Amino acid sequence: MTPLAMPPVAIGPLAPVLIVLGAAGLVLLLDLLPRPVGRELIATVALAGLVGALLATLARWGKPGRAFQDMLVLDDFALFANVVICYAAALVVMLSIDYLGRNGPETGEYYALVLFSTGGMMLLAAAGDLIVLFLALELMSLSLYVLAGLFKRELAASEASMKYFILGAFATSFLLYGIALIYGATGTTNLDRIAAAAAGRAHDPLLVIGLGLLLVGFGFKISSVPFHMWAPDVYQGAPTSVTALIATGSKAAALAALIRVLVTALRGSQPDWAVLLWVVAAITMTVGNVVAIAQSNLKRLLAYSSIAHVGYMLIGVVAGGSAGPGAVLFYLLTYAFTTAGAFGVLTLCERAQAEAVEVGDYAGLARRHPVLAAALGLFLLSLVGIPPLAGFVGKFYLFAAAVRAGYLWLAVIGVVNSALAAYYYLRVVVFMYMREPEGAGARLVPSFAGGLALAIALIGIVLLGVIPAPFADLAQAAVAPLLR
């Protein structure tokens, strides 16, 4: 009998994820101590873990690594996505410190769950195998389901949690069925080997059905139309800090995984999925923007806006080549800064001891809190895509990639949609600057960590807008390993 040989384990490529998960374990331990420790300390540990993971990710830039027989591929693409994810999660932790103190239970499990879901997102972006992809997706999703309903006494939060869970699990079963059929068609779950096995037989029925079901599953996770119905309810009902994480981190991770699967494993079926995603992108943009116009709840409005932004990003996926996915990566970076900032302003405002979420609550905000109003205004203008803010440059790269790849009409639909979107974003700005408040209006709740988070996000969108070239070049370079 041969002795069981331990395969070599490369810890290096795992380091960023291990730091995040280690911090999660530490947070749980601190929460269990007999003498309760302050929630600031727990939040600091969580933040330190995320910053550590960010540094570990940056340190590995340019040194791609693979671990566990190519199950984990930490190339520059995954590293870029990890930077976006770690940044978004760190911002969420900073915004949560005072927000939780006001609205929620003061427990450490909130931070542990944020860290667990962040670890799942980072693994998802680095998954080189469909099994890892599924495990990472579930680690991320299960943590987010619980986070959405963590404020158990709030009716809306638990309802949002249940809707998120049911539709998320529903989507998972489609995704998993697709994975099983792709495995059946190619005999492997490794993305590179799937590409090799699928080459030349793009019209194998098992493969085509598997691809379709996989796209349905991903469509739910990134909330593209027609699988977007959960997003507004969940964004509205979940605690605002959790909404920020769902809108930025989980979306970035799922889009990164989608791009990796489509571009590496299913390259042979490109004509099939490009046509399908063309239609999905056009409908997603239009539905998101048109329905957003009718919203009066700011969280719901931002939910529909985020659906529209997924539509823009799908333009880049359709465009393909090296320019398309590179533009999507860069857009994810700008989008994470902007959206996390916009939700961040919401966590800092309250009205009559409750969250200020109606557009009307923000009437006259500019007169009482000019800095806060200017911050929200800048985030919204960046979402519209007004130069010189980050959103403009992100959209420019996306539409340019589409035009260069010959998808002129898709770019035109995108531009028309951006113009349409200006209406509902600017309506909020008009309320802040030109309307008198009805009654007390929204009140600023001072929070040092929250203010710092907003400052970082503001610097980010201005910096990315004024000197985008180095970052866009990095995003383009990050996509290169996928296209070998």
Place this chain on the structure above:
Amino acid sequence: MSLYGYLTLAALVFAIGLFGVLTRRNAIGILLGIELMLNAVNINLVAFARFRADVAGLVFTLFTISITVAEVAVGLAIVIAIFRVRRTVEADRLDLLRG
């Protein structure tokens, strides 16, 4: 039974689960439907592993079974949390969030 026999069986189980999710109004019924859909995947994976003589499919099945258990545990916890506050788990009556 050929491979396609098993694939047909899995597709039927998946369809029954899908029907359950779409028609049930009770949260527990919806959960059961999702369970059926996920188990249809396991039939597929095991059948592919058997007919391709490849162990990866069996390993994958073990992973999906354990993840599914975790998923249902979280789902039931959420259902119980909601029942404690609202005294109902009928999907139609959970309509605070709309617009």
